[in-house]
Amino acid sequence: MAPVKISIIGAGSAVFSMRLVNDLCKTKGLSGSLVSLMDIDEQRLNGVYELAVRYVKELGADLRFEKTTSLETSLHEADFVINTALVGGHAYLDKVREIGERYGYYRGIDAQELNMVTDYCTITNFNQLKFFVDLARMMERICPNAWLLQTANPVFEGTNLISRCSKIKVVGFCHGHHGVIEMAEALNLDEKKLDWQVAGFNHAIWLNRFFYDGEDGYELLDRWIEGGNLEGWKPRNPFDVQMSPAAIDMYRFYGMMPIGDTVRNGTWYYNKDFETKKRWYGEPWGGPDSDIGRRWLYDQLALGVELIKKFAQDESFSFKRFVNYFGPLLVTLPEDIRQTVEMLLDANRLSNEPVVQFIDSLVNGNVRRFVINVPNEGYIEGIPDGVFVEVPAVVDKDGWHVERIEPKLSEKVLKFYLWPRMLRMEWALYAIMNGDKSALIEFLMRDPRTNSLEQAKNVIEEILNLSENLSMRKHYEKNLKFC
Amino acid sequence: MAPVKISIIGAGSAVFSMRLVNDLCKTKGLSGSLVSLMDIDEQRLNGVYELAVRYVKELGADLRFEKTTSLETSLHEADFVINTALVGGHAYLDKVREIGERYGYYRGIDAQELNMVTDYCTITNFNQLKFFVDLARMMERICPNAWLLQTANPVFEGTNLISRCSKIKVVGFCHGHHGVIEMAEALNLDEKKLDWQVAGFNHAIWLNRFFYDGEDGYELLDRWIEGGNLEGWKPRNPFDVQMSPAAIDMYRFYGMMPIGDTVRNGTWYYNKDFETKKRWYGEPWGGPDSDIGRRWLYDQLALGVELIKKFAQDESFSFKRFVNYFGPLLVTLPEDIRQTVEMLLDANRLSNEPVVQFIDSLVNGNVRRFVINVPNEGYIEGIPDGVFVEVPAVVDKDGWHVERIEPKLSEKVLKFYLWPRMLRMEWALYAIMNGDKSALIEFLMRDPRTNSLEQAKNVIEEILNLSENLSMRKHYEKNLKFC
Numbered sequence A, B: 001m002a003p004v005k006i007s008i009i010g011a012g013s014a015v016f017s018m019r020l021v022n023d024l025c026k027t028k029g030l031s032g033s034l035v036s037l038m039d040i041d042e043q044r045l046n047g048v049y050e051l052a053v054r055y056v057k058e059l060g061a062d063l064r065f066e067k068t069t070s071l072e073t074s075l076h077e078a079d080f081v082i083n084t085a086l087v088g089g090h091a092y093l094d095k096v097r098e099i100g101e102r103y104g105y106y107r108g109i110d111a112q113e114l115n116m117v118t119d120y121c122t123i124t125n126f127n128q129l130k131f132f133v134d135l136a137r138m139m140e141r142i143c144p145n146a147w148l149l150q151t152a153n154p155v156f157e158g159t160n161l162i163s164r165c166s167k168i169k170v171v172g173f174c175h176g177h178h179g180v181i182e183m184a185e186a187l188n189l190d191e192k193k194l195d196w197q198v199a200g201f202n203h204a205i206w207l208n209r210f211f212y213d214g215e216d217g218y219e220l221l222d223r224w225i226e227g228g229n230l231e232g233w234k235p236r237n238p239f240d241v242q243m244s245p246a247a248i249d250m251y252r253f254y255g256m257m258p259i260g261d262t263v264r265n266g267t268w269y270y271n272k273d274f275e276t277k278k279r280w281y282g283e284p285w286g287g288p289d290s291d292i293g294r295r296w297l298y299d300q301l302a303l304g305v306e307l308i309k310k311f312a313q314d315e316s317f318s319f320k321r322f323v324n325y326f327g328p329l330l331v332t333l334p335e336d337i338r339q340t341v342e343m344l345l346d347a348n349r350l351s352n353e354p355v356v357q358f359i360d361s362l363v364n365g366n367v368r369r370f371v372i373n374v375p376n377e378g379y380i381e382g383i384p385d386g387v388f389v390e391v392p393a394v395v396d397k398d399g400w401h402v403e404r405i406e407p408k409l410s411e412k413v414l415k416f417y418l419w420p421r422m423l424r425m426e427w428a429l430y431a432i433m434n435g436d437k438s439a440l441i442e443f444l445m446r447d448p449r450t451n452s453l454e455q456a457k458n459v460i461e462e463i464l465n466l467s468e469n470l471s472m473r474k475h476y477e478k479n480l481k482f483c
Helices: A014-025 A042-059 A071-075 A089-102 A126-142 A155-165 A176-186 A217-226 A245-254 A274-281 A291-313 A322-332 A335-345 A355-364 A411-434 A437-445 A453-464 A467-477 B014-025 B042-059 B071-075 B089-102 B126-142 B155-165 B176-186 B217-226 B245-254 B274-281 B291-313 B322-332 B335-345 B355-364 B411-434 B437-445 B453-464 B467-477
Strands: A005-009 A034-038 A064-068 A080-083 A147-150 A169-172 A194-201 A204-212 A257-259 A368-375 A388-396 A399-402 B005-009 B034-038 B064-068 B080-083 B147-150 B169-172 B194-201 B204-212 B257-259 B368-375 B388-396 B399-402
Touching (some): A005 A014, A005 A071, A080 A355, A155 A388, A155 A411, A176 A194, A194 A411, A204 A411, A322 A335, A355 A388, A411 A437, B005 B071, B014 B291, B014 B355, B089 B453, B126 B467, B147 B355, B155 B169, B155 B388, B176 B204, B176 B257, B245 B274, B245 B411, B322 B335, B355 B388, B368 B399, B453 B467
Parallel strands (some): A005 A034, B034 B064, B080 B147
Antiparallel strands (some): A194 A388
16 A cells, blocks of 8 residues: 555546546555645636545545645645646637638648547647646656656647656556447457457557457458448447447558547548538537537536536535436436446446556556557557557556557558658647747648648637737747747 | 679660760770660660760770660679669650649649659559569569669659669669759859758758858858849749749748759649749749640750751761751750760760769779768668668768768758658558559548549549559559569
């Protein structure tokens, strides 16, 4: 047993924070630990704190909490810092999206050759990336030996940026690889008999190994497709795209199955307009990145915030009486919330978030397998060393031991998907690390939707002029450097 | 003195062949060598043979010739094989260009993100790339120790392809770096006082070092620009683009000057349509890759062929009486021909083609500096080893010794220009080496001018259906592999 201090930055995301609290309560080796909940939204922070304390009390677990709106306070004596913050929130992203669409960039403006959807940060969310670096620098000063566990997006750009601007130990996390389990469910396979590996970059991972009970899993997938299952496929929610026509089309081209969010990051061809999205990601939403797909997410998030507020304020609320509390209205709750509460009520169930288990493996040597984002050291052939790759690894007290990636990623995955994706990361990092506006514009000039230099220049100008972007504007006007 | 056998493949290009003959006659160390002129166009071959023999006789040089339409005969006992052939000639490229334009691809169909012009081979000229490999394989059988000196385009794709499919020693050559001298002339600088380096890939080289008499040459360039010289600039011919607005615009973005054909390989933004080309590459031609720029080249080439035929058939023609022969009509000759004849008449003048000097350095140890295309071995940081780079090197009996590239290429050149260019090479080589038609189509899907999958599929289909492309069609239908 080794109690540690874990700082959760952006702890106001109740579902995420409660998942971590859940895992911490059920991980004996971390008993007695101190969880520092940090958020700049005091109201949401209070709600989460209230719930967390009540949950631990109900459970009789040994876990302490502090809450703070000060980053410095939270980092004080921290052993692990989990960064889950989205600076400016979804509102900022929506604002930028709206501007982009006025300039002819449907759904976000920094579409990458292979990525029409992750408009959430790579070139326009300067504040988010800047925060990553500021946080790492503050850690160097306050808790230089702490680990930075990065779950906030963009994980790929973020981990690379942090590692180039600071000496802090950083590892990236994502639950995207659970797409493998979704796939197994669709194919009616028993998870326990699977032998699988994924490899790539965050949101760009591919199922390089797939065996089922000794059999070639890809043959089972082929049979699923040939059996007409694709035609009958319907998404259960906007994020349910693992078995979508887009995923299968990518599988046909790349020779390996894209896993999790990788499916969203296909070419413009799947994402041209809403009709196209519906065709490739299923009706009615057209995937999580369409207008209504986003609205679905925001509705769920807003409902979640409301519920947390309600629970926290209601003295009579308890986790144990959760089912009775809602009665027949239970089914109207967002799935995310329902599942989280179910998990909280189950004495043995852990969340899908790997960070707490990762801490336990590292601190207490409880050996487990993870999919983590760490600097490449020859793990993926053809990707330069130092670039962060998402790979399966066994973690123990000595750190991570990345599995030998076998079979290797297909040449097509490497050359037609990962390299272009890596190039976009390098462009974004070049622009931000050098405060070079011409690089921001050039980034857009490579967007197939750009028809003129003015289009690219003007959209960047309008974004730089947002009141939220004063420091971004200064950064690019003065060519400020990050390191 | 070490006589060797030099085989020139595609020797029917009279100007190129006569330049090599010129250099051979004036390079003492290669006296007594045998030059094997090989071409499948017998008439043009005869003309060149006739002229070469007559020139050597007039000069009293010691050089022997053979002419043949058989590749095998030519390779027999060859020490050096110079490949200058363009399979299918310009007529094939024009045919493909016309098809491409009907499908919405202005000037060629395999526009790359950074290259809207070199439609000459990368994905549509299968026969050319296939010939490169066939030639190397035949050399392995007939003259396994010979050097393959590759001047035929695409040199970048070609050298990489050959090195991946064969063990033959291959080096690529191009005179593109003479753009440095053109630049010096424009800036009114004495060539002898220059200290320069270029580095990159073929047709993608950048002036990383530029000093004049100890002074920073880039300051002189800046003064040239500030002095209003750009506004007054006019091209002397379509290929005269070294000081064009496109070159200066690239310099401003990349922080280093693009040299030679690099200027032609700018973004779509310089090449969108004829009006755009004229703005960036000068009037009236809009550079060498516009419709009229090409026509200018073809007119010159056709006139050259006519003249060679005439000279060869006319017993009274001699190089010594060349000036009298034409009289006042001399000025109407294409500049290329005039300059070549002037050179032939000058006892000491060598051509700009480096291959003969390279052979002399290698065979006789006469140490010289070249710009050559060789596999990277850490010469350019950030480019994988093994990929062919165009770099300055000193050559002697032991081979090449690449100079330390100092200062390094700018990060922007590396990340925004060379990496995308390398990616396109890898895509083209993947497609051809695996006979994977889906990769050909995907290549076009990344072209900003592609609006639908059908557009990309149909243009490829029409090209595959050309009578010249029977073997290409079979290659892609049967997924044939190169190695």
